[in-house]
Amino acid sequence: MAILRKRLLGMTLPGLLLGVLCGMFTGMSAYTFYFAEGLSYLSNDPDACINCHIMNEQHDSWLKSPHHNVAVCNDCHVPQGFFAKYYTKAEHGYRHSKGFTLQDFHEPIRMKESSREIVQQNCLRCHQSFVSEIAGHESGNGETPDCIRCHSQAAHGPVR
Amino acid sequence: YLGQNIMERKAEARLASFKIVELSESVVDPAEWGKNFPRQYDSYKRTVDIERTKHGGSDAFQKLDDDPRWRILFKGYAFGVDYREERGHAYMLSDQDITERLHVVKQPGACLHCHSSVIPAYRKAGKEAGVPDAGGFNWPQVMAGFEKVCAMPYPEARKLVEHPVTCGDCHDPQSVALRVTRPAFIYGMRALARSDDPVPHMPSVERWRKGSRKEEYDPNKEASRQEMRSFVCGQCHVEYYFKGPEKLLTYPWHKGLKMEQAEAYYDEVKHVDWKHAQSGAGVLKAQHPEFELWSQGIHARSGVSCADCHMPYVREGAIKISDHHIRSPLLNIARACQPCHNYSEAEIKARAETIQDRTKAMMLRAEDATVDLIQALEAQRKAGVSDSALDKAFALHRKAQWRLDYVAAENSMGFHAPQESARILAEAIDFARQGQIEALKAK
Amino acid sequence: YLGQNIMERKAEARLASFKIVELSESVVDPAEWGKNFPRQYDSYKRTVDIERTKHGGSDAFQKLDDDPRWRILFKGYAFGVDYREERGHAYMLSDQDITERLHVVKQPGACLHCHSSVIPAYRKAGKEAGVPDAGGFNWPQVMAGFEKVCAMPYPEARKLVEHPVTCGDCHDPQSVALRVTRPAFIYGMRALARSDDPVPHMPSVERWRKGSRKEEYDPNKEASRQEMRSFVCGQCHVEYYFKGPEKLLTYPWHKGLKMEQAEAYYDEVKHVDWKHAQSGAGVLKAQHPEFELWSQGIHARSGVSCADCHMPYVREGAIKISDHHIRSPLLNIARACQPCHNYSEAEIKARAETIQDRTKAMMLRAEDATVDLIQALEAQRKAGVSDSALDKAFALHRKAQWRLDYVAAENSMGFHAPQESARILAEAIDFARQGQIEALKAK
Numbered sequence A: 001m002a003i004l005r006k007r008l009l010g011m012t013l014p015g016l017l018l019g020v021l022c023g024m025f026t027g028m029s030a031y032t033f034y035f036a037e038g039l040s041y042l043s044n045d046p047d048a049c050i051n052c053h054i055m056n057e058q059h060d061s062w063l064k065s066p067h068h069n070v071a072v073c074n075d076c077h078v079p080q081g082f083f084a085k086y087y088t089k090a091e092h093g094y095r096h097s098k099g100f101t102l103q104d105f106h107e108p109i110r111m112k113e114s115s116r117e118i119v120q121q122n123c124l125r126c127h128q129s130f131v132s133e134i135a136g137h138e139s140g141n142g143e144t145p146d147c148i149r150c151h152s153q154a155a156h157g158p159v160r
Numbered sequence B, C: 001y002l003g004q005n006i007m008e009r010k011a012e013a014r015l016a017s018f019k020i021v022e023l024s025e026s027v028v029d030p031a032e033w034g035k036n037f038p039r040q041y042d043s044y045k046r047t048v049d050i051e052r053t054k055h056g057g058s059d060a061f062q063k064l065d066d067d068p069r070w071r072i073l074f075k076g077y078a079f080g081v082d083y084r085e086e087r088g089h090a091y092m093l094s095d096q097d098i099t100e101r102l103h104v105v106k107q108p109g110a111c112l113h114c115h116s117s118v119i120p121a122y123r124k125a126g127k128e129a130g131v132p133d134a135g136g137f138n139w140p141q142v143m144a145g146f147e148k149v150c151a152m153p154y155p156e157a158r159k160l161v162e163h164p165v166t167c168g169d170c171h172d173p174q175s176v177a178l179r180v181t182r183p184a185f186i187y188g189m190r191a192l193a194r195s196d197d198p199v200p201h202m203p204s205v206e207r208w209r210k211g212s213r214k215e216e217y218d219p220n221k222e223a224s225r226q227e228m229r230s231f232v233c234g235q236c237h238v239e240y241y242f243k244g245p246e247k248l249l250t251y252p253w254h255k256g257l258k259m260e261q262a263e264a265y266y267d268e269v270k271h272v273d274w275k276h277a278q279s280g281a282g283v284l285k286a287q288h289p290e291f292e293l294w295s296q297g298i299h300a301r302s303g304v305s306c307a308d309c310h311m312p313y314v315r316e317g318a319i320k321i322s323d324h325h326i327r328s329p330l331l332n333i334a335r336a337c338q339p340c341h342n343y344s345e346a347e348i349k350a351r352a353e354t355i356q357d358r359t360k361a362m363m364l365r366a367e368d369a370t371v372d373l374i375q376a377l378e379a380q381r382k383a384g385v386s387d388s389a390l391d392k393a394f395a396l397h398r399k400a401q402w403r404l405d406y407v408a409a410e411n412s413m414g415f416h417a418p419q420e421s422a423r424i425l426a427e428a429i430d431f432a433r434q435g436q437i438e439a440l441k442a443k
C-alpha cells in the first residue's frame, strides 16, 4: 500500500484518469477489449476474471477457500479507495492483457510485490480489530506481520 | 491482431486432441501415437537432449573416471568396467547395447524389461509357450512370455525388440489412461501389499490391506490416478535382482520398501551379486532405487508423484499438457517446483543443491571408509589370515557396500529423501569402520 | 443475537490493551507488566506446566539414568553428575540453584546471563564499575556490568537476581516492541556479521555486510521484526563458553554458525572443556545450539522463526495474541504447524516423529561408537601406551565427542535441521571409529 500511495500521491486527477484510459486503450484495441470481456476489470464478478482461462486455477482454488462466500477477487486484489481502485484495475488490465496476448509472462503466475501489499492491506481492512494487538505496536519499527506467510491457504484453499 | 490471437486461444482450449489414427495394443511405434497427440510426442522426442546439472543431468560421462574409488569398490564385477551417468529415455536401448558390461559378462533377456518396449515380445513368447491369443492386453500371455524372455540369452532376446519405452508402456491405447504393463512391478506390488511395511503414500495399498485379501493387489485396478503418476515410473526405477537360474527379474519388496527390508530379503534368500575380488566378501549391487527412496521422503508422504516433478504441466496455448521431456527437474524449475514452492528459481536450486552437496560429502566419506575396509581385508588375506577368521568383517563389508551403493546408485544425490539418505550413509560408515576394526583384530 | 455478539466482540477488540501502569526499565516484576497485558501474562505463567512428548517436553527426568552411556561420555565433568531434560522458563532460575553441577564445581556469575532477568544487576554492577547513570537502557553500563558479573563467583552473583526471564528481557517497556538485551548475543552477532559464513535467513546481516561496515552490526537497529522473533531466543539458546580467567561468556560465531566453524574457533583459541577421565583426551562440551542448528534448517531458510512455532498466535475472544506459554510445539500442533501445513494433527506429529526417530537411532549409533573409542583408549593407557602415541586418537575423540554432543545437547532431536543433524552424526561415527582404529594401532 505504501508503494501505491506514493505512486498515487505523485499524480494529479487528470493524470490518473489518463492512466485509466491508457490502460484501456493502449493495452487493448477496442475489439480485443470487447472480445476478451475487458470490462471484466471494471466488474466485481469473479466470473469476469475467468474470462481468461489463465485465471482458472486461482478461481477454482478460491472456490475451495473459506473466503469464497465472504470475499470476491476484487475484495483482496484491488485497493478500496476509489482512485486507487481504478488505477489498479487499469494497470492490471493493461499488464495482464499484454501478458495474455504476448504470452510472455512468468509461469506459474506470481503476484508482484505491489500486488502483495494490496492484498495485505485488504486482510487488515477486514480483520483489523482481530489483529489489532499483533499488527503493529504504537511505536517501535511498526512492521506488520505478513499475513500471507501463514494464511495463504485462507485465500486460495488448500491445494494449489 | 490482438483480437484474433485471443480468438485462437479460446478455440485452442476446446480442441485438445484429434483422433487421427486408430490406436491398439499392436501399435508400438510412437510416431503413430504422435499423430493423435502431437504435443506429447514432440516433447517425448526431446529426451535425446544432453545437458548437465551439478549432480545429475544427461551427459553420459564415465563415473569410474570421475571418481576412481569406484573401480576399487566394484572390483571383480561388470560395473567395475563401465558405469556411466544415465541419460534420456531415447537412449535406453542403445546405451544397453554399447555398455561394456554386456560384453564382459553374459547377460539375460531380463534386461529388456526396462530398456525397451517389450510387451509385444512378451506376448509373442507367451503365445509360443502355449497361452492362447485373446483381445486386448492379454495378461496371461504377457506373464508367460515375461518368464521366457527373462531366461533367454540377451543377444537372442534383443532381436525381439525395437523401441525404447513408448506410449503403450504407460498408456492404454483406447483411453490414454495411465496403466502399468511390467510383470516384475505387478509381482513386486503384490508382495509389498502382503508385507506389513507402512506405506502412507500409497493409499490404495493401505486400503487393500484392510480388505478381504482374497485377490492379489492389482495397481491397474486399485491405484488412484495420483498413485499411477508414480507407479508408471516404479516399473523400472527400482532395485532388482535376477532370481535363480531362470533369471526371473524380481523386485525385493517382500518385507517392505526400505533399504534394510530389501537387505533382509536378500539375506534370507542368500543372494550374492558377486564375490569382491579384493576383499573376498560376498556383496550386493544396488541399482537405481528411485522409487524406493522417494517412498521414504517428505514429497512422497505429501502425495507428490514422480510425474509432478519430472513431467510437470506446461501450458501450450490454452491447454495444459504433461511435459514428456522427462529429465532433471532442476533444468525446469519454474514448472517443476514453483507451482508448490513460492521462491525464486535461484533459491529453489540453492536449496536442492544444499541437500545434494551434503549427501555428496557424506557419500565420499562412506566411500573412503569402505575402501579402507576393502584394503584392510585384502592385506589380512595376503598376510594369510583364514577366511573363517574374517567372517565378521566379510559380513560388515556386505552391509557397508550395500548401503553406500544404495545411495550412490540412486540418481537424485539424496534429494528424493535427504534425511533417509543420510541415515543410510551413516550406517555405511559405521559398518565399514567396524569391519576395518574386525579385520585388524582377526588373526 | 448474531449482531449483538459481533458488537460485543468489536468492543472487546478495541480494549486489546489498556495502559494501567507506567512501565519502565526499572520494572522487572512480570506481574506489573501483566497489568497492561493480562493475556500475555496469563500464558507466560503457564510455563510451569509439566508434560512429556516422545522426544521432548517439560518433565525434568535425569538423562544419565535414561541412557547410562552418558555417564561414560561425561566422565570427569560436572555433566556426568547431573544432567536433566530442560523444562519451562518458569524454572530456569530454580533449576540452576538445584543442579548438582553447581555443587560439584565452582561456577561463575556468567551463568545468570541466561537464567535470570539479569539486566538491572548488570546496570548496578556497571555503575559500580564507574559508568555513569543515564536514561533508558544504558548500554554502556550494562556492558560493563556484564563483564563484572561474569567474573563473580556464582553464589555472590546469585544474590543480585530474583526472576527468571521476564518481559523486559525481550520487550521495550515503552513500545512493547521486541528487543535483545543480552551482551553476549550482541558480541556474538557482531562477530558473525564480520565472518563470511552465508546467512540467507538473516537478511539484515547480509545487508550490513554490503554496507560500509564502519559501525558494528546491531540487531536492535538493523533486524526486521521477523528476524527479532528468533533473535530474542538466540540470546540464550546457543552454544557458549567462558573465555579466559574472566569467565567472559562468549558465543563462538567468529567463523560462522556451523558446527565445524565453532569447532575451528575453539581449536584456534585452544579451548578445552575438560580432560576426559577415562580416555585422557581434551574434549569439548556442547550446549543447546538450537539457534545454530535451526539456522541450518529448511524452516529458517523459509523465514520461519522460533516464535512462529513456539509462540504461535492464539485466539483470545475477539483478538489474537502470541502464546507466551513457550513449550514443545508438538503439544500445540493446530496452532504451531497447521497454518502452514495442511495435514491432520496426527499426520504432522507422525512426520515430526519420523524425523526424530531417525535422529535418535543415529545418535545411539554415535554414542556406541564414541563409548567404544573411550574404552579402547582407556585400555591402551592401562596397557602402558604413552600419551604421545595416542595423540591422533585423542584428536579424533575430541572431534567425535563434539559432534555427538552437538546433536544430543540440541533439544529438538534433529527436528530443527534433520539432514544437517544426520550429517553431523555421520561424522561423529566416522571419527569415533577412526579413533578406535588409531587407538588399536598405537603401541
Ligand SMILES: [Ca+2]
Binding pocket: B056, B057, B058, B059, B085, B086, B087
Ligand atoms: Ca542422468
Ligand SMILES: [Ca+2]
Binding pocket: C056, C057, C058, C059, C085, C086, C087
Ligand atoms: Ca524440555
